[in-house]
Amino acid sequence: MSRQTGILAEIVRRKRWERDILRDALRGQPRIDPASPWLPEPELLERAGRFLKAGGCERQRRSLVAALQDPKRLTVIAEIKRSSPSAGRFAQWQDPTQLAEAYAASGAQALSVLTDTHFFDGSPRFLGQCRAVFPGPVLRKDFLADEADLAISAALGADAVLLIVRLLGAQTAGMLRAARCYDLEVLVEVHNQRELDLAMACGASLMGINNRDLDDFSVDLERSEQLMTQIPSPIGVVSESGIGTPEDAVRMRRAGADAILVGQALAERDGEGLADLQIEQKRGHRR
Numbered sequence: 712m713s714r715q716t717g718i719l720a721e722i723v724r725r726k727r728w729e730r731d732i733l734r735d736a737l738r739g740q741p742r743i744d745p746a747s748p749w750l751p752e753p754e755l756l757e758r759a760g761r762f763l764k765a766g767g768c769e770r771q772r773r774s775l776v777a778a779l780q781d782p783k784r785l786t787v788i789a790e791i792k793r794s795s796p797s798a799g800r801f802a803q804w805q806d807p808t809q810l811a812e813a814y815a816a817s818g819a820q821a822l823s824v825l826t827d828t829h830f831f832d833g834s835p836r837f838l839g840q841c842r843a844v845f846p847g848p849v850l851r852k853d854f855l856a857d858e859a860d861l862a863i864s865a866a867l868g869a870d871a872v873l874l875i876v877r878l879l880g881a882q883t884a885g886m887l888r889a890a891r892c893y894d895l896e897v898l899v900e901v902h903n904q905r906e907l908d909l910a911m912a913c914g915a916s917l918m919g920i921n922n923r924d925l926d927d928f929s930v931d932l933e934r935s936e937q938l939m940t941q942i943p944s945p946i947g948v949v950s951e952s953g954i955g956t957p958e959d960a961v962r963m964r965r966a967g968a969d970a971i972l973v974g975q976a977l978a979e980r981d982g983e984g985l986a987d988l989q990i991e992q993k994r995g996h997r998r
Contacts, residue, residue: 717927717928718796718797718925718926718928719926721830722827723854723878725829725830726856729749729829730856730857730859733750733863734859736750736756737760737862738760739760748828748834748836749828749829749834749835750835751863751867752836755835755839755866756863759859759863759865759866762862762865762893763862766892767892767893768862769894772848772870772896773847773848773870774848774870775848775850775896776896776947777848778820778848779947779969779970780969783992783993784989784990784991784992785960785963785968785969785971785989785990785991785994786969786970786971787818787819787820787970787973787988787989788819788822788823788850788970789814789817789819789821789973789985790823790824790825790852790972790973790974790978791807791810791811791822791824791841792823792974792975792978793978794832795830795928795974796831797928798975800832801975801978802978802979804978804981807837807840807841808840808844810978810982811840811841811844811845812844812845813981813982814845814982815844815845815846816982817982817983817986818989819845819847819985820847821849822842822849823849823852823972823974824837824849824850825974826852826853827853835863838851838867838868842870848896849868849871850869850872850873850898851864851867851869851871851872851873853873854875854878855873855875855886856878856882856886857886858886861886861889861890861892861893861895862893864895869895871896871917872890872895872896872897872898873897873919874887874890874897874898874899875900875921876901876902876906877900877901877902877906881909883910883913884912884913884914887913887914896917897917898918898919898949899913899917899918899919900918900919900920900921900951901918901919901920902920902925903938904938904941911942915946917946917947917949918946918947918949919949919950919972920934920935920938920939920948920949920950921934921951921952922935922950923952930952930953931953932950932953932954932959932963935966935968936962936966939997940967941998942967942997942998943997943998944996944997944998947969947970948967948968948997949968949969949970949972950963950966950970950971950972951971952972954972954973954976955973955975955976956976957987957988957990959971960987960989961990961992964990964992964995965992966995967995971988973988
């Protein structure tokens with residue numbers, strides 16, 4: 712696992728503690744109240760335990776990769792989100808399914824669900840609830856680090872998961888292989904050239920470029936513009952973070968993005984403005 716600093720280091724420490732608790736829960740030996748909001752429901756933990764013991768599973772999955780393959784229009788992955796370490800609480804919604812339905816009505820092709828409770832005020836339970844009302848693929852967005860996380864993601868009903876190279880480092884390749892065993896597609900997130908080189912060496916077919924630096928949470932859209940020039944056209948590219956206006960969306964599409972992942976700008980307005988981000992133009996050239 713890579714070395715972390717700043718906010719990310721705090722998140723990693725918390726996730727390490729959660730992961731220890733989860734391992735015991737997967738073995739049927741919960742150390743804390745099973746109703747704790749950051750734990751999946753007991754029946755889902757039991758299912759994840761079966762998946763983990765079997766080393767994988769087969770499920771009916773909706774394809775995130777396929778959802779991004781529109782040559783004439785920028786795909787929007789809309790995010791179920793209401794808080795972050797940098798912005799605090801910015802959205803007032805209480806029922807995530809209502810937001811998911813609003814996104815679907817506005818034409819979102821895919822959904823991202825933050826399942827971290829402690830830092831982002833999300834919940835693992837949001838994922839299944841939202842998938843039940845949203846017709847497209849659903850991405851689990853969290854700080855995943857081992858196979859148990861993948862088994863839980865599959866049990867929750869995720870179609871795809873986010874794997875963060877900044878967090879995983881050399882473990883990225885193994886997590887990519889393991890995700891296939893759980894019938895999960897993977898969005899591999901990078902922030903700099905070194906991480907991009909590692910992700911491409913691992914054979915990632917869907918790349919997320921995070922415009923946000925996870926150490927200090929600063930944002931720079933030039934990050935996507937710079938790194939997209941290094942990504943071959945067959946690889947799908949999602950630009951993440953800091954995108955809030957149609958002008959931002961046009962900028963990312965011209966730089967070569969297949970999709971944008973938008974959280975705060977949509978969630979704080981209950982999905983208003985989503986249609987304006989679905990830019991109808993061909994993707995900019997990449998090598």
